[in-house]
Amino acid sequence: MGRDIEFIIFGEDWGRHPSSTQHLISIIAKQYPVYWINSIGLRQPQLQAKDIRRIIEKIMAFTRRTAIADTEISSTNLKKIIKPLVWPLARNKVMKYINKKLLTTQLPKKKHYRVLWIALPSAIEYIELCQADLIIYYCGDDFSALTGVDHDKAMQAEQTLSMQADLIYVANKQLMTRFPKHKTHYLPHGVDLHLFQSKHACPPAIDKGTKNIGFYGSLNNWLDYDLLQQLALARPQIQFYLLGNKECHQVQQLQNENIHLLPAVPHNQLASYVQHWHAAILPFINNQQIKMCNPLKLREYLAAGCPVISSDYKAAAEYSPLVSIATTQKEWLSAIDRITQLSPQQASEYKRKAYQCVQHDSWQLRIEKIIHAIQKIRYSTTE
Structure with missing residues (x-):
């Protein structure tokens, strides 16, 4: 299988905290090209010190980027980190248009069968830009209850995403009933x-x-x-x-x-x-x-x-x-x-x-299940 699949990930800021998505993608990146898009947010920024600091961080990260992405090389994998400059959960049509134009300039050219992995439902606005062959929604949290989230907008985005996704993985059994049964799978967290x-x-x-x-x-x-x-x-x-x-x-x-x-x-x-x-x-x-x-x-x-x-x-x-x-x-x-x-x-x-x-909860075993599911869908659609 080699590098015949590439992944685009919409997640939180890489390295900000060791989330389940980062654990999973770290293993995927040992086998496949991965483009990680840093957080595009889950609520409208407010005029308060914490939000202002985050906006400044985003602007600084954007201005320091290379033509496509920053590249971090470790002894085991290669990750390309895309640091977008988008306004979270934009409601204004002009702002949405600007967001898409900015992100389009940072997305890599498609080279392989492309899997779009979405860990934040706010990424729904950018699916059409990604030329995805397969869409995965990884639901690691209940966004309707998560502190610091625009719950109504997040849930609207999640509902739309659940209809467009080819595969849905939930980290909590209690979330299983929220999504279409035929494409939703329970994927508990793993451990190193x-x-x-x-x-x-x-x-x-x-x-x-x-x-x-x-x-x-x-x-x-x-x-x-x-x-x-x-x-x-x-x-x-x-x-x-x-x-x-x-x-x-x-x-x-x-x-x-x-x-x-x-x-x-x-x-x-x-x-x-x-x-x-x-x-x-x-x-x-x-x-x-x-x-x-x-x-x-x-x-x-x-x-x-x-x-x-x-x-x-x-x-x-x-x-x-x-x-x-x-x-x-x-x-x-x-x-x-x-x-x-x-x-x-x-x-x-x-x-x-x-x-x-x-002992059977390693991140590696979790990834093997996901890759198997991707390949099954991929080859069933090409036969």
């Missing part, structure tokens, strides 16, 4: 088994001489900061490590001496942290976004063999009892006490069972 199974040295920031608990990911408003503070107060002998970008003001209330706010690190360094925690936590609040979520870190925690404690939502409950579900402070403390007192033999047994649970 090699990364999280390989042994890594403990980072200097982690105190190996104490019991410690950790979380990594965006420190955003979907975390239960009141709970975290109460847990740290109730267990002062345990160190709590929160690893990630501070995305909301509630983070500042965590003033406990045994809570350590660490900066975000590259994805390939996360295993070195979670492997040296006695427990990994998912302390989410209870809202619609969380009910529909399926966090990548859940499988990564398990692949690393680290016992997991989580708030109650469907994706986590499916892994019970390997994942301890806690809904009250008392239940959280009980789970923390039980897990931090595991004997070496018990911890080793947990690690064995956790690996068995995710």
